[in-house]
Amino acid sequence: SAVISQKPSRDICQRGTxxxxxxxxxxxxxxxxxxxxxxxxxxxxxxTANQGSEATYESGFVIDKFPISRPNLTFSTLTxxxxxxxxxxxxxxxxxAFSTIYFGEGSWLTVV
Amino acid sequence: GExxxxxxxxxxxQEGDSAVIKCTYSDSASNYFPWYxxxxxxxxxxxxxxxxxxxxxxxxxxxxxxxxxxxxxxLHITETQPEDSAVYFCAALKKEYGNKLVFGAxxxxxxxx
Numbered sequence: 001s002a003v004i005s006q007k008p009s010r011d012i013c014q015r016g017t018x019x020x021x022x023x024x025x026x027x028x029x030x031x032x033x034x035x036x037x038x039x040x041x042x043x044x045x046x047x048t049a050n051q052g053s054e055a056t057y058e059s060g061f062v063i064d065k066f067p068i069s070r071p072n073l074t075f076s077t078l079t080x081x082x083x084x085x086x087x088x089x090x091x092x093x094x095x096x097a098f099s100t101i102y103f104g105e106g107s108w109l110t111v112v
Numbered sequence: 113g114e115x116x117x118x119x120x121x122x123x124x125x126q127e128g129d130s131a132v133i134k135c136t137y138s139d140s141a142s143n144y145f146p147w148y149x150x151x152x153x154x155x156x157x158x159x160x161x162x163x164x165x166x167x168x169x170x171x172x173x174x175x176x177x178x179x180x181x182x183x184x185x186x187l188h189i190t191e192t193q194p195e196d197s198a199v200y201f202c203a204a205l206k207k208e209y210g211n212k213l214v215f216g217a218x219x220x221x222x223x224x225x
Contacts, residue, residue: 031211042201042215043156092155096211101146106155
């Protein structure tokens, strides 16, 4: 299996600020994904982080709000910009490794 | 695009009984179906998965069945234990460039001792 490290694990953020979440994988992977899980809800894909090109965003998510970087095959960042209380969620990094989808431990963000 | 429906939304069983959670999917091209268990305050953990070339897969007390014709798949947990209490998510994925998991809404399983 793939080992995925996410930072920060938790944070309390002031509205209007931005926070960058880091995701590090212990092996090179082609596909990295960012999901959001709002309180009591299921997981929703935000975007696919592509190495060497811009991320591919799902309907309802835009680059200005969720800029993503993918500088190499083991690392990605997701920034949540201009946060509001509605952005309070778990943000999860995910990879497709060995034909299986694995999740990082998640970043619990609370916006106050 | 793919749409996954999951039932029931909550399920309470007595310890030792079996639990069954069902999911349906819309895209007949989907070919990978994982199940995740999420305990409170933790990330989703893969517990079992099945690919479209297989009809059933079992791992100890957990089994998954897939009916491609009807486009549904089910999670079966036998001899349930209190530690099985969690939220369970099914998902479907079409293995191609841009492998995107589409999740069901989740099932809260409570095992009463």
